[in-house]
Amino acid sequence: MDTNRIQIFDTTLRDGEQVPGCKLDTTQKLVIARQLELLGVDVIEAGFPISSPGDFKSVREIGLAVSEPIVCALSRAVKKDIEVAADSLKTAKRARIHTGIGTSDSHIQYKLRTTPERIIERAVDAVKYAKSFVEDVEFYAEDAGRTSNEFLAKVIQAVVNAGATVLNIPDTTGYCLPNEYGEKIAFLRANVKGIHKCVLSTHCHNDLGLATANSIAGAVGGARQIECTINGIGERAGNTALEEVVMIMRQHEGLGLYTNINSKLLLETSHLVSESMGMVVQPNKAIVGDNAFAHSSGIHQDGVIKRRDTYEIIDPAEVGVDESRIVLTARSGRAALAYRFKNLGYNVSKVQLDDLYQEFLRVADRKKEVADMDLEDMISATV
DSSP states (O other), X not given: OOTTBOXXXXXXXXXXXXXXXXXXXXXXXXXXXXXXXXXXXXXXXXXXXXXXXXXXHHHHHHHHHOSSSEEEEEEESOHHHHHHHHHHGGGOSSEEEEEEEEOXXXXXXXXXXXXXXXXXXXXXXXXXXXXXXXSOEEEEEETGGGSOHHHHHHHHHHHHHHTOSEEEEEETTSOOOHHHHHHHHHHXXXXXXXXXXXXXXXEEBOTTSOHHHHHHHHHHHTOOEEEEBGGGOOSTTOBOBXXXXXXXXXXXXXXXXXXXXXXXXXXXXXXXXXXXXXXXOOTTOTTTSTTTTEEOSHHHHHHXXXXXGGTOSSOGGGGTOOOOEEOOOTTOOHHHHHHHHHHTTOOOOHHHHHHHHHHHHHHHHHSSSOOHHHHHHHHHHHO
16 A cells, blocks of 8 residues: 555444434435545445444445445444444445454443453454454454553554454544644554554544544554544544545645545535435535635635635635635625626726725625625616
């Protein structure tokens, strides 16, 4: 594998679908899976087959529907889970079982009620059993973000020795700071023998709003797979947003990292997932929100009209947006007003603009946004 390429592991159909009210049926999942393939994701986590007959069916159907991405099924470190996951993946051209167990003190003592030694045994057993069905086995150390680096390294060393091919280091509760998470990845690279033969993966949650930053820090620290979702949907506050990490790497060439994602399909994919799940994308959402390329401040509008990159670091076309929006509000200036009149086919003189601007401000004080129809009415009133 190219050491600078970051594989994109999309878990919209598994972790993303765990959002209350966002349940998809198999037909909807197939539409999204095909779109993810067009988008260029490397891995589609298609579901958690043991959880329900519907999830099992969806994984099987997605395995038939796509050919390029690896199709991944989640399991716990439980034999029956692994058997059902393997059965669901029989249709996939490229299959991966994703199995794992909690490794933090909290999970060991209170959730699993076991010992650190037993955790390692169960992890090894799960990886070995999964390897008896498929060659590609990803291991997740749940709550790795709150696991001591020393114990985490012991667990990871054991599963590397057992044959794991991908090592998922989840910040399950979104607890880590970016420097902590990046250092955790770097620590594992430096202290686990044979880890260079595996792919280190990030899986970050957004409880403190740091999922994207942590994922990038992990990639800088040596991870070569980022687990993420479209629109950042997922448990609680969500997961790392696919569109954000992709565009960060594209804009910051100095990182030396890239993906195979076709960024021009990002907005289209965002809309598909939003509509399918009934999950509205917040307007100020980075990259794909309605306001991501909208400008209402007069100072900003003037700058963008003169030169787009004054206030936009991304060309909207790169992510599938037709163009920037100049939104007319009470904070807009004469430059934006003249620009919108010109787009409507009116070349107004400076004197006309001064008069029209006063009327514009009166309308803008009454309305949140001044529409083209309002501008037409202003022009008609001056004829």
